[in-house]
Amino acid sequence: MTQAQISQPKIKLWMAAIKPPMYSVAIMPVWVGTALAFAEKKVFDVTVFCTFLVGAILILAWENISNDVFDSETGIDKNKHHSLVNLTGNKQLIFWLGNLCLIAGLSEILAIAIWQQDPTVFGIVLVACGLGYIYQGPPFRLGYQGLGEILCFFAFGPLVVTAAYYSQTQTWSMTSLAASVIVGIPTSLILFCSHFHQVKDDIAAGKRSPIVRLGTAKGSQLLTWFTGSIFPLTLLFVLCGIFPVWTLLSWLSLPYAFKLCRHVQQNHHQPEKVSNCKFIAVKVHFWSCLLFGLGFMI
Numbered sequence: 001m002t003q004a005q006i007s008q009p010k011i012k013l014w015m016a017a018i019k020p021p022m023y024s025v026a027i028m029p030v031w032v033g034t035a036l037a038f039a040e041k042k043v044f045d046v047t048v049f050c051t052f053l054v055g056a057i058l059i060l061a062w063e064n065i066s067n068d069v070f071d072s073e074t075g076i077d078k079n080k081h082h083s084l085v086n087l088t089g090n091k092q093l094i095f096w097l098g099n100l101c102l103i104a105g106l107s108e109i110l111a112i113a114i115w116q117q118d119p120t121v122f123g124i125v126l127v128a129c130g131l132g133y134i135y136q137g138p139p140f141r142l143g144y145q146g147l148g149e150i151l152c153f154f155a156f157g158p159l160v161v162t163a164a165y166y167s168q169t170q171t172w173s174m175t176s177l178a179a180s181v182i183v184g185i186p187t188s189l190i191l192f193c194s195h196f197h198q199v200k201d202d203i204a205a206g207k208r209s210p211i212v213r214l215g216t217a218k219g220s221q222l223l224t225w226f227t228g229s230i231f232p233l234t235l236l237f238v239l240c241g242i243f244p245v246w247t248l249l250s251w252l253s254l255p256y257a258f259k260l261c262r263h264v265q266q267n268h269h270q271p272e273k274v275s276n277c278k279f280i281a282v283k284v285h286f287w288s289c290l291l292f293g294l295g296f297m298i
């Protein structure tokens, strides 16, 4: 923990604990699945869309709140001043606040299932929540084995994009599966980026994050390959006639992708400098997914 981090004002610590920009990871898969449903089937149920969005945000709030609870049990967050548990000193309160968000979020998704007399969307979201739990909750804690990025890809990619598409159409689509890959990769990149500055604390707590396993130098190279993969992959799906040409609008997010790769390559070994790379990755994710979804609507 640096002097700068220790002396941060309370409001800054609370904002860092709540992480508002991170909630775009819950919004984008719902947006892309819904945009694709509109493109393919010309349907758009605004009530289902808004209900799904609120549910997704609440479920992500549960994931983040309970992350601070579970991490307080392993000691990994002892230097994390912006952990909700450290800020309030009340683990029970935070635990129940998280559970309340989960119940409220799942109730939104259940409402969609009841309106449509079809449990499919609820079932898919329940599986995504299961992946969220085994990422951090006992006895699994698969994130501590370096498996978080894989869970993250399937949860925010194939599962939630498919559920959002299904919530609008009550059918399945291969294009939706392809689109979910384009959403899943940048979401996992955010998680990947979040480990660069935490190597010391992770090793001390026995967490073998991908960056602990690979080292920061190799990690920065892998980041460049995966970030770079999103754009040619989209082009490939366009050339195969799976995506409309307008989905290439997502290439307008390339400046953020370059910024991310350059920043991490230059600073991967300096925790204080690289610690903001997660938020550059959020920008890559936000703009690439927003424009990608727009490409289906045009």
Ligand SMILES: C/C(=C\COP(=O)(O)OP(=O)(O)O)CCC[C@H](C)CCC[C@H](C)CCCC(C)C
Residues within 6 Å of the ligand: 025, 026, 055, 056, 057, 059, 060, 063, 064, 067, 071, 077, 125, 128, 129, 131, 132, 133, 135, 143, 148, 149, 151, 152, 155, 156, 160, 191, 194, 198
């Ligand atoms: C909480 C997550 C990452 C934080 O991990 P870490 O412990 O390294 O963070 P700190 O350093 O800040 O302590 C995200 C984990 C994502 C997970 C693998 C999958 C989550 C699935 C969601 C619950 C599904 C949401 C569905 C919704 C959008 C409908």
Ligand SMILES: O=C(O)C1=CC(=O)c2ccccc2C1=O
Residues within 6 Å of the ligand: 019, 022, 025, 060, 063, 064, 152, 187, 188, 190, 191, 192, 194, 278
């Ligand atoms: O706090 C974090 O580091 C993350 C929180 C979060 O909700 C999320 C969701 C999807 C991918 C990555 C992340 C985080 O890194």
